[in-house]
């Protein structure tokens with residue numbers, strides 16, 4: 219009989235969003251009449267920008283004709299998209315074409331990147347954290363067992379809570395890989411330039427690599443919050459950035475994202491010599507991935523046209539208005555809420571420090587609203603709860619009304 223990868227047996231329960239979906243489905247089955255509003259998983263509700271749809275239609279037509287048909291494309295992505303990304307998101311930051319790798323989204327990239335690193339590397343993650351960073355390292359065998367306190371042995375946890383303003387402090391023990399997410403999922407908070415610089419300097423001094431998830435960067439409004447880690451001096455030697463079209467332009471279903479991996483980011487071999495990470499990722503990507511669909515890449519390219527930019531701006535404003543409605547509505551009802559200014563997530567304190575999963579059940583049962591329990595993102599998320607701004611306007615207003623009128627904080 220084939221032996222299994224036993225690291226999978228170390229994983230805690232099912233993937234967070236499968237568990238919330240499972241509980242929601244069970245509730246709906248038992249209460250088919252209930253009008254359940256989902257502000258749980260960060261899935262978008264607004265249609266793709268018109269510019270993307272038109273570009274995709276055109277690309278479909280090209281596929282119908284032998285002279286314009288495309289089969290396998292470059293695994294790293296078409297240059298028409300890579301060039302637009304650099305021109306619009308990394309202008310003047312010295313990023314080159316072969317430092318961008320187009321993919322099917324940031325979730326896969328954040329999960330796959332750990333494959334190019336040795337299994338003995340120590341990882342540091344924030345607590346709470348987007349579960350993909352941790353779970354994929356557990357699967358790879360880069361952690362010990364899950365302890366009773368909800369932490370895996372061998373992992374450095376960086377607590378983020380209201381007391382430290384959700385800004386992770388530098389660890390006492392040096393990690394090799396540091397996962398940072400800004401704007402943050404789940405807390406909706408950000409690191410400003412100065413705070414991020416502390417981490418870049420730390421990574422340089424300690425020869426660590428920062429895995430920087432910037433999937434929500436389109437939601438940044440504060441001038442003081444960097445749009446990319448490569449705005450920070452020295453980051454080109456220590457950082458890998460993950461970006462996504464999902465939350466920017468509604469590609470959660472169509473799937474497109476990318477990694478930025480400068481050729482100057484180094485790791486080391488067992489004999490201590492320096493090795494650039496870019497060629498390793500290139501090797502992994504070209505071996506295991508056959509490229510994002512041409513039609514989708516044409517759609518993604520269209521967000522950089524003048525119409526596309528305007529349409530994306532409107533979509534982001536729509537969600538950020540939802541965020542304002544949630545944040546202000548709940549704050550007026552006495553809820554302590556964070557985030558929702560530079561990010562589409564609102565992170566709130568549960569009433570009387572109620573355990574997050576109890577609050578999930580209470581919200582679902584009493585007002586038919588689905589959110590995400592903070593504890594699902596790590597032990598420091600206990601007593602917190604996440605709502606997303608990705609719902610439609612009407613449902614978002616209705617959800618806030620239901621909470622305000624029926625729950626006491």
Ligand code: MLT
Nearest residue numbers: 258259260261325348403
């Ligand atoms: C979330 O709700 O945290 C997101 O949907 C996660 C993701 O983008 O995979």
